[in-house]
Amino acid sequence: MRFSSLLLVPIACVLASVAQAGGIGSRVFVVERATGSLAVYDVVERKLLPQKITGLGDLRHATMIFSPDLRFGYLATRNGQVSRIDLQSLERTGVVFTSENSIDNAISQDGHYIATAEYVPGGLTILDSESMKVLKKHPASFEVGGMRVASRVTGVVDAPGNRFVCVLIEGAEIWIVDASKPDFPIEHRIKTKQTNPYDAMITPDGRYYVVGHMKSDRVSVLDLTQPEAGVREVSLRDPNEEYDRGTPVKLPHLASWAVAGKWIFVPLVGEDRLAVLDRTSWQLVRSIPLRGHPVYAVRSPTEREVWVSFSGEEDDAYVQVIDVEALAVTDTLRIGRRIYHMDFTPRGSHVLVSANGDDKLFLVNAATRQIEDVQTVRSPSGIFGAWRAFRIGL
Amino acid sequence: MRFSSLLLVPIACVLASVAQAGGIGSRVFVVERATGSLAVYDVVERKLLPQKITGLGDLRHATMIFSPDLRFGYLATRNGQVSRIDLQSLERTGVVFTSENSIDNAISQDGHYIATAEYVPGGLTILDSESMKVLKKHPASFEVGGMRVASRVTGVVDAPGNRFVCVLIEGAEIWIVDASKPDFPIEHRIKTKQTNPYDAMITPDGRYYVVGHMKSDRVSVLDLTQPEAGVREVSLRDPNEEYDRGTPVKLPHLASWAVAGKWIFVPLVGEDRLAVLDRTSWQLVRSIPLRGHPVYAVRSPTEREVWVSFSGEEDDAYVQVIDVEALAVTDTLRIGRRIYHMDFTPRGSHVLVSANGDDKLFLVNAATRQIEDVQTVRSPSGIFGAWRAFRIGL
Numbered sequence: 001m002r003f004s005s006l007l008l009v010p011i012a013c014v015l016a017s018v019a020q021a022g023g024i025g026s027r028v029f030v031v032e033r034a035t036g037s038l039a040v041y042d043v044v045e046r047k048l049l050p051q052k053i054t055g056l057g058d059l060r061h062a063t064m065i066f067s068p069d070l071r072f073g074y075l076a077t078r079n080g081q082v083s084r085i086d087l088q089s090l091e092r093t094g095v096v097f098t099s100e101n102s103i104d105n106a107i108s109q110d111g112h113y114i115a116t117a118e119y120v121p122g123g124l125t126i127l128d129s130e131s132m133k134v135l136k137k138h139p140a141s142f143e144v145g146g147m148r149v150a151s152r153v154t155g156v157v158d159a160p161g162n163r164f165v166c167v168l169i170e171g172a173e174i175w176i177v178d179a180s181k182p183d184f185p186i187e188h189r190i191k192t193k194q195t196n197p198y199d200a201m202i203t204p205d206g207r208y209y210v211v212g213h214m215k216s217d218r219v220s221v222l223d224l225t226q227p228e229a230g231v232r233e234v235s236l237r238d239p240n241e242e243y244d245r246g247t248p249v250k251l252p253h254l255a256s257w258a259v260a261g262k263w264i265f266v267p268l269v270g271e272d273r274l275a276v277l278d279r280t281s282w283q284l285v286r287s288i289p290l291r292g293h294p295v296y297a298v299r300s301p302t303e304r305e306v307w308v309s310f311s312g313e314e315d316d317a318y319v320q321v322i323d324v325e326a327l328a329v330t331d332t333l334r335i336g337r338r339i340y341h342m343d344f345t346p347r348g349s350h351v352l353v354s355a356n357g358d359d360k361l362f363l364v365n366a367a368t369r370q371i372e373d374v375q376t377v378r379s380p381s382g383i384f385g386a387w388r389a390f391r392i393g394l
Numbered sequence: 395m396r397f398s399s400l401l402l403v404p405i406a407c408v409l410a411s412v413a414q415a416g417g418i419g420s421r422v423f424v425v426e427r428a429t430g431s432l433a434v435y436d437v438v439e440r441k442l443l444p445q446k447i448t449g450l451g452d453l454r455h456a457t458m459i460f461s462p463d464l465r466f467g468y469l470a471t472r473n474g475q476v477s478r479i480d481l482q483s484l485e486r487t488g489v490v491f492t493s494e495n496s497i498d499n500a501i502s503q504d505g506h507y508i509a510t511a512e513y514v515p516g517g518l519t520i521l522d523s524e525s526m527k528v529l530k531k532h533p534a535s536f537e538v539g540g541m542r543v544a545s546r547v548t549g550v551v552d553a554p555g556n557r558f559v560c561v562l563i564e565g566a567e568i569w570i571v572d573a574s575k576p577d578f579p580i581e582h583r584i585k586t587k588q589t590n591p592y593d594a595m596i597t598p599d600g601r602y603y604v605v606g607h608m609k610s611d612r613v614s615v616l617d618l619t620q621p622e623a624g625v626r627e628v629s630l631r632d633p634n635e636e637y638d639r640g641t642p643v644k645l646p647h648l649a650s651w652a653v654a655g656k657w658i659f660v661p662l663v664g665e666d667r668l669a670v671l672d673r674t675s676w677q678l679v680r681s682i683p684l685r686g687h688p689v690y691a692v693r694s695p696t697e698r699e700v701w702v703s704f705s706g707e708e709d710d711a712y713v714q715v716i717d718v719e720a721l722a723v724t725d726t727l728r729i730g731r732r733i734y735h736m737d738f739t740p741r742g743s744h745v746l747v748s749a750n751g752d753d754k755l756f757l758v759n760a761a762t763r764q765i766e767d768v769q770t771v772r773s774p775s776g777i778f779g780a781w782r783a784f785r786i787g788l
Contacts, residue, residue, distance in 0.1 A: 022463050022465070023461065023463030023464045023465035023466075023481075024418070024419075024463070024464055025418075025419075025460075025462055025463045025464030025465075025783055025784075026462050026463035026464075026505070027463075042463070043462075044461075044462055044463045044504070044505045045463075066419075067417065067419070067438075068419055068420050068437075068438055068739075068740070068741070069416050069417030069419045069420035069436070069438045069439075070417045070418055070419030070420075070464065071416070071417035071419075072417075087417075109739075109741045109742075109743040110438070110743065111420070111438045158741070160696055160741075160742060160743070160760075160761065161743075161761040162743060162761070205695075205696045205697050205698070206695075206696045206741075206742065207696065207698065301599075301600075301786065302554055302599045302600045302601065302786070303599050304599065304601065304619075345462075345503075346462070346783075346784035346785075347462070347503045347552070347554075347600075347784065347785070347786050348503075348554055348600065348786065349503040349504065349555075349556060366554075367554060367555040367556075386419075387784045389419055389740075389781075390419075390740035390741065390781045390784055391740075391741070392695065392696070392741050392742065
């Protein structure tokens with residue numbers, strides 16, 4: 001090689017992505033619903049990072065999941081769009097439209113596959129988490145009088161054994177999909193006894209898949225260790241409460257249930273009570289009276305407390321703290337207007353609270369109950385900490 | 395600015411640290427005891443990373459903790475050395491000697507402070523996790539006949555409320571240190587009723603601090619929600635078993651206890667049994683017969699299974715799987731010789747096993763029991779996944 005040619009060699013200069021302060025383990029992604037963007041808060045540094053991730057689509061009911069290696073977050077949005085966010089550079093590095101209308105997503109325990117639950121066209125789509133390529137589409141349909149009819153799909157979660165579990169709304173059927181086998185077979189299809197499931201969740205130990213039904217006070221519970229046994233029905237009606245004849249018990253949003261200690265805490269939307277079920281028998285044990293209509297019940301990682309948020313202008317700035325041993329309210333805190341979401345930090349030291357009505361994100365010390373940080377965020381709703389990568393069913 | 399001066403401006407070229415494949419969330423640090431180094435395994439990529447981190451000192455009983463933002467791991471080694479490892483570049487970026495002989499470390503829940511428990515000189519040292527500067531030294535001593543005598547310290551853990559908890563061996567005293575207050579005060583000093591505590595652990599919910607005593611079949615249990623109540627003593631002797639008069643029940647290593655479902659599983663070293671205590675009452679409920687002398691009991695994140703390793707050449711290549719509902723052995727697996735450590739991946743899909751006698755690290759599928767990956771690692775012992783950042787007391 002002649003010397004002169006060296007001059008023509010472009011200077012190889014690796015320009016790192018704009019370096020972010022702090023590390024990815026303490027990053028929390030806050031949905032700014034009105035602007036279709038994500039704000040990023042660092043819970044150790046206690047500050048908002050300068051960048052926002054924008055152009056993410058319709059963020060109503062948006063859910064974010066994280067790859068187990070913490071390279072990526074995946075945001076599924078209502079308009080059928082899945083965006084891949086690089087957790088280091090905080091840039092969007094991939095996007096795919098899996099449907100016209102999606103509701104939920106999940107990542108397989110091996111980290112290789114993403115499943116999205118879709119309304120239009122109804123089905124379950126499996127993506128490669130690395131390439132974002134669609135690997136499989138399971139269209140959802142069921143038979144009525146010899147005709148095949150389309151169904152929406154919702155409530156997709158990861159489950160032990162590298163499975164995905166979801167439920168068909170019109171089909172009234174739970175699917176268990178094996179993400180370790182070629183072509184992602186639906187290995188179980190389990191009919192629910194009631195019609196119109198509308199939402200589902202998996203218990204944090206990965207054992208039970210719980211399905212709510214429209215206009216019903218009973219949920220369907222499937223023990224994933226023996227799916228062939230089918231669902232059992234569990235009543236959320238308190239036999240000690242009086243109900244107006246025919247009054248429907250309103251619909252709980254399933255992600256709002258909290259499993260802690262021996263109990264399962266269920267916000268009965270439209271009632272001033274939290275139902276307490278026995279975690280083993282699924283029997284309703286009692287109701288805990290509250291200051292208003294509960295929306296979310298969130299457990300501390302210590303399983304010693306459950307924090308509850310409320311609907312309605314008079315109550316939605318408040319959080320009530322339930323003691324899991326006493327099964328009673330021990331604290332009532334005013335945080336900020338229209339609380340949409342809460343989440344504990346992974347070792348339970350703090351609670352992140354989004355107050356949509358005040359455009360604020362709060363960091364509350366779980367031990368002292370003091371608000372230790374407040375940040376301005378536009379119309380915040382869902383809060384997703386990177387540590388969710390390490391929890392079953394999130 | 396004149397044009398010519400531009401030529402003098404050095405070309406700003408950010409050279410990123412050697413980029414590693416994969417992400418930090420799936421990195422597992424494996425202690426190579428004989429060579430004083432750490433090997434790094436990626437549990438998603440299923441490969442060893444090319445670099446090792448070397449020159450780390452005496453790695454007997456080395457423990458590694460992780461900052462909540464996942465920027466750093468901190469390895470405390472027997473010779474009093476704390477090394478800070480950059481989890482992205484896998485380089486050592488800090489080192490400090492806090493004593494001549496240390497045993498354990500912990501990181502505060504806010505991520506700002508590291509505590510190391512020390513033998514020589516005995517005490518608890520608090521470091522700044524960012525600068526690695528020593529912020530406080532609590533020398534450990536106690537009074538005997540008007541004289542102050544030095545004590546070793548062990549069993550340091552993080553606890554709810556940004557606390558550290560540790561125990562003085564010769565002092566027979568538990569300390570609770572508040573890491574949120576200036577000068578890190580020892581806010582509680584609780585005497586144990588028995589002498590010579592030698593090790594301790596905190597339950598995964600952060601509630602109970604459990605201390606083992608030399609040559610005793612009773613452990614001390616402190617409820618951290620009411621430390622002023624002092625310790626209660628819990629017997630590990632099975633009333634249904636016959637003991638030779640005077641035979642001491644041998645010493646369980648406290649980190650080897652598994653809390654799962656309603657139970658606490660305790661390997662009774664030197665006996666062919668696992669003791670099962672009720673998690674609420676701390677009463678011994680029964681013993682589970684095993685193929686040999688148990689060393690470690692490790693719970694699945696699903697809390698449905700506990701995996702047990704063994705001592706002794708005839709048994710130490712085996713793992714027995716206990717079903718938490720049936721309280722019985724359901725599987726016996728041969729993995730590799732001299733199993734020193736096991737850990738589940740965070741959503742429970744796999745178990746990492748170090749087989750010191752075979753110089754191997756195994757990845758076992760927890761559902762199928764199949765060995766899915768084997769790597770050669772020199773004299774492996776402790777296995778520390780980055781996800782430990784998000785667990786209380788690890």
